[in-house]
Amino acid sequence: MQPGAQIIAGIDVGGTFTDLLVFDTDGGISFGKTPTTVDNQSFGVMQALKDSAVKIADITTIVHGTTTTTNAVLERKLARTGMITTRGFRDIIELGRRTRPQPYGMFGEFTPVIPRALRLEISERIDADGEVLTPLAEGEVRDAIKTLLQQGCESLVIHFLHAYANPQHEQHAAEIAAGLWPNKYITTGHSLLSEYREYERGVTASVNAAVQPILDNYIDRLQRELTSAGYQHDLLVMNGNGGMVSASLVSRESAKTVMSGPASGVMAAAYTAKRAGMPDIITYDMGGTSSDVALILNALPSVSHELEIEYAMPIHVPMVDVRTIGSGGGSIASIDDAGLLQVGPHSAGATPGPICYGRGGDKVTISDANLVLGRLNPETLFSVDNKISMDQIRTAIDQQIAQKLSMSVDDAAGAILTIANNKMAGAVRMVSISRGHDPRDFALFAFGGAGPLHASAIARELGIPKVLVPARPGITNALGCVVADVRHDFVNTINRPLDSLASDQLQQTLNAQNERGMELINAESVALENIEFRHSADMQFIGQTHLLNVPISSTDFTCEELQRNFESVYLNRFHVELKEIRANLVNLNTTVIGVRAELDLQKLIDPAGRKDKITDAIKDQRQVWFDGQWHNTVIYQRDSLPLDAIITGPAIVEQMDTTIVIEPDSTARSDSDGNLIIEVN
């Protein structure tokens, strides 16, 4: 290994597979894929590393995306956690904000993260201005902590009203707790996100505490295994904000690792598309049960701190804003009582899965339609020990769909794709316009196993002119781990009319956020090129409840400048001027980014494998169904395509981890990073 060379390993644990990407800045690239080990993800991680050609001792950086915390929350496999809270308010995290899961149907179930018996009240009260109305009853705090310990709690949450305005009582209670609690698993409500809203802050803190021991044990064990295998550095872990953090720091804010997989995919997309000269993209990651959609403007993924990972389970920490839509390859096609073909919302998921997987699924899915129509390669699918034949799938489509609509099996399968694409396009459109953007101004970035199968059709439906399929669509999340920066986000709630605030006061808040970010970044062990600071404000007109994010250029900003920026962002978004109404400054936000050296993505496809002529990349020909008829279609091998390939549709491009459909009248060209860019007609 040359001095200065870096060998970076990105490992992403998904629902089915654990993906590894090793990037040697002086050499080549290697990949690995092993089945995810659900009970302890570290087995799969170690296996993937051992299976790769790289020696663990030679790796300079390992970055890991994990679903450990997400799974723990969704399955409620949580550490026993107790809460101490303001007298009169212990039920806040159980009551929520008066909701039900669906608009229609008076049903719903909810299990709080911390059971009621483990939520104890003590005397203290601070008001909205941060003034102490009732001092903290220290003795009560001590008694409550002892009770929770007797009850066998492993983690502790301290959550008081208005702690975002004045954290003094929470801090003091935490000091008392630190003297009594046998471990470091103590979370205060204000520390993760100093934002108003007692329910969301309380649930976020509770989730953080309840997953802390689980994430800590997992990461600690993995770090030790890596070390004993010869790895000499700190393990790094992906956060949901798309940045990474050292293993030693991660568990303190474990709630931030929720959604880290989808976030790293989006970061990789932003990185790849920026290099391709397409800074404005909508990402479309289609998997087996659902699809993830995110918006990237000017190469920056939008970040939100309002995620709800399931009904009534808000996790309010800054995260890449990834929206999940309920269509995936396993979405089931059926005929409803009105005699109309519907695709979804039910899914066959991974088990039993589509019929074509041969795992016992017997309901027609989107994947089955793709197979019957020649879009997926039957030989690849049927080769592995699969007892299902094409005839069985055609029979199922005939019985479940075609006969009921009096159409042929081919037409019925085509109809399933038409309906599915229309529905997915509608959902993508809603994601885009809910953020105030017209999808036609973006390119569609397709990844995941099924994204590139459907991207062209969805883009056409939306009027999106270009689709970008990256070189390795199936390992985009692992690539996100490799290219990620170090990133820390800070939010402070102000919630005051802007004209009642002084500029220097606000500048101080931003400067303090910068300092905290610098401290954290300096504590990391990652080699950085430079450090960037980004600031913004969440604002509204007084009387409104929804927020607009307004950029702030530097910590020297003034209130007058912020007022002007807000008005212009508002006008741009809603086409309304409201000069007569006062503006309210709700939050000040800072993101501190430790930027790592740029990586050359050209390596993602081995140059040695590329052919000189496009005809040499032809693998096969088969009949594929487009627009109501069969077309004789050329099948290309992705890894063999020349760097300057131009492909005219109809065509199919196959590679290990995905299949790309190029429709008739569309043209695709390859670029130097190995991306395929499809011009959609």
Added chain:
Amino acid sequence: MSTDNHKKLDPITLAVIQSSLQQVCDEMDLSFSRAAFSPIIAEANDRSDGIYSAINGELIAQGALGLPVFVGTMQFSTRVLIEMIACGDVAAPEPGDIYIVNDPYLGGTHLMDVRFAMPYFHNEEIFCWLSNTGHWPDIGGAVPGGFSANATAVEQEGLRIPPVKLFKRGQMDKEIYSIICSNIRVAEQRIGDVKAQSAALLVGQARLDELIEKYTANTLSAAIAELKIRAAQQMRQRITEIPDGNYTGTAYVDSDGVVDEPLTIQINMEKSATELHIDFEGTSPPCMGPMNSVLATTQSSVYLAMRHIFPDVPINAGAFDPLHIKDPHDTFLHAKYPRPVSGCAAEVSQRIAEAVFAALVPALPEKVTAAPAGSSGNFALGGFDPKRNSSYVMYQLSGGGYGGNHDHDGLTNGCSTIGISKTPPIEVMEQYFPVLYREYALREGSGGAGEHRGGFGIQYSIELRRGEATASFVMDHGRVGPQGVLGGKDGMTNSVTVWRNGEPYTPPHLSKDQGIAIKAGDRVEVGTPGGGGFGDPANRTAENIQHDLDNGYYTQQQIDEMYGLT
């Protein structure tokens, strides 16, 4: 709308048009909410958008994100508008016109729900109507916000606007707008909502243009006609799940706010084959106070309840075809001018839905729950804050327990049957208003006993910190708790106590009162209803009973009484 000359529709185009029409409405909903100024619309989604027939105003498609209470309502107001245009009572529509109307008696709800309707032209003919409703924060009248607890005529409730063109050929009529603004409170903020409401219709127009471009007007018309038939077919299919026979349900409104007597809603259903015949024989006559319902709201409340039971049937006029509702003449569910109606959308509608649930739960025990709390829990506090030197009106809306159901206990602190809006955080309320919450808690013991018990209501105590204020309440279920079913017990009733100078005051009508003067240090305490229980309490598992006890949901004594344990 012309249905001539269309070629036979293929089922795939039909399915795609169905979801495209839905998408148009969803985008209108989204546009309206995102641009709206008032939190009631922007946050609470108290609005709805839809597409309506050019011939008779019937519903073609409605946004899925609309407030449930508006299911089907705008088809009544659109029909009235079309009829009034036809007979010359309202000026004829031209491209770019938008009518405004809030008259409850012309197919409306309460005065605060302001409707916009815009003709959608294609080839110089009206192809369909686009319409939306938004709940304005104030519409004038005796009480800020419009929820008077004891009005006796609609004039006391606010400004009543007949259908007039607010926009003429795309331009707002500033004279009409200034008349409206002169009659409502916080008028300066309304322009934001008016612009959002009209812009949402324009979003719908642009999206419809694209649909017509893609499919042609003829195909679209044919699809709309066919989709209506299919939705009717789907609802009929669902209705066949109900065994033939007669079903009855009863619900009670505590009082009308003026006369302290309960109002009875009696619903009678006859199911035969694929049809449901519904009448309200036995329902109380029109009342003095504002708990009357206009016919459109009464009908929509039945639709709303049916949609809660069969949520997968798409909302268009066809879905309502098999529901034959007999006009409840001479009852408080068909109010005529000048009866006051401000309680109809928020409270009476929920009692109607409850009566439907009560009638159908024996027939569909897996799809219908025991009675939910069913109140919006409206507590309004208006006063002057000396520290900020400004007046304010604060609303504390509340949820309650849902009824137990076939599979589970009821949800705790669920939203009203007619709503989907969240309540604001305490930390926001305390920042905006001079109040201090002393308690905001799960209301122990409030869920009705049952094999699956009701969910819990909430219990709060709010203290006034500064100045003086007056409190008003429009709630319900103070007299009779939400009904348990199939052997389950009723949920706990609503309770209101105002502590003034340390002395408790209980409103004479229990859940409705107005103009209660309080001063700094006084407190308002409210407990909202728990849901009704489902099934015989004797069948509740020992494990579930123990869980309820361990978590303090009930006291040992309550458990003993409810489940007959020792």
